[in-house]
Amino acid sequence: MGFYTSLMEEITFYTGLSPTAFFTVLAMMVVVYRTVSSMFVSPEDYNKPPVVSARAHPQFDHPEPPRQPVQLGQVTDRELRAYDGSDPNKPLLMAIKGQIYDVSTGRNFYGPGGPYAMFAGKECSRALSLLSFKPEDINGDLEGLGESELTILEDWEFKFIEKYPKVGVLIPEQRTQQNELTEQVQDNLENPNEYKDETK
Numbered sequence: 399m400g401f402y403t404s405l406m407e408e409i410t411f412y413t414g415l416s417p418t419a420f421f422t423v424l425a426m427m428v429v430v431y432r433t434v435s436s437m438f439v440s441p442e443d444y445n446k447p448p449v450v451s452a453r454a455h456p457q458f459d460h461p462e463p464p465r466q467p468v469q470l471g472q473v474t475d476r477e478l479r480a481y482d483g484s485d486p487n488k489p490l491l492m493a494i495k496g497q498i499y500d501v502s503t504g505r506n507f508y509g510p511g512g513p514y515a516m517f518a519g520k521e522c523s524r525a526l527s528l529l530s531f532k533p534e535d536i537n538g539d540l541e542g543l544g545e546s547e548l549t550i551l552e553d554w555e556f557k558f559i560e561k562y563p564k565v566g567v568l569i570p571e572q573r574t575q576q577n578e579l580t581e582q583v584q585d586n587l588e589n590p591n592e593y594k595d596e597t598k
């Protein structure tokens with residue numbers, strides 16, 4: 399108790415303030431100091447790399463390695479359709495003027511739900527030259543297009559050459575007996591309920 403009393407007397411003696419006023423002023427100074435110093439970054443923290451929470455960004459937990467484009471060579475329209483983004487393990491492909499581009503890095507545009515998803519897995523020359531989203535225009539038919547439309551198509555082609563790797567060329571479907579048989583087997587596998595034994 400003696401220590402407490404003499405401490406209070408010392409405070410009053412040295413500061414000229416009552417102990418209550420002294421502690422109030424002290425508390426206010428601490429608050430002001432903490433508020434002001436929280437507005438600045440300490441020099442050590444300033445030089446540290448930013449801390450990114452893996453919980454907030456789960457992709458940093460298991461970063462996906464960048465996928466190397468696979469060269470496909472010659473592909474038919476029918477085969478190209480398998481690369482429309484419905485299988486996340488396959489690249490997203492799109493063809494312009496018979497050249498096939500891997501547009502996987504543009505998944506936001508062409509992936510499922512994207513604004514240009516209708517172009518994925520398709521030859522889109524006609525649609526791009528006409529600036530059309532109509533399903534009947536999403537093909538490689540350049541019949542009846544004017545000069546200005548062909549220039550628009552060329553601009554698109556340049557954009558794609560610059561932005562995406564070329565991974566193959568489109569070849570016409572060959573209606574060989576072997577192909578027809580393979581397609582029939584594929585269709586039967588995909589729609590077993592509609593299976594027809596064509597040999598009977």
Ligand code: HEM
Pocket residue numbers: 501504507514525526528529530531561
């Ligand atoms: C209201 C009209 C449209 C708006 C506002 C619009 C907007 C955009 C924007 C903001 C981009 C991104 C550009 C960039 O990243 O450099 C883009 C890209 C694109 N747009 Fe459009 N667009 C429109 C119409 C069309 C039409 C009519 C077509 C074709 C039929 C089309 C096909 C594309 C394609 C293919 C891309 C390229 C995506 C890529 O970089 O791979 N757009 N559009």
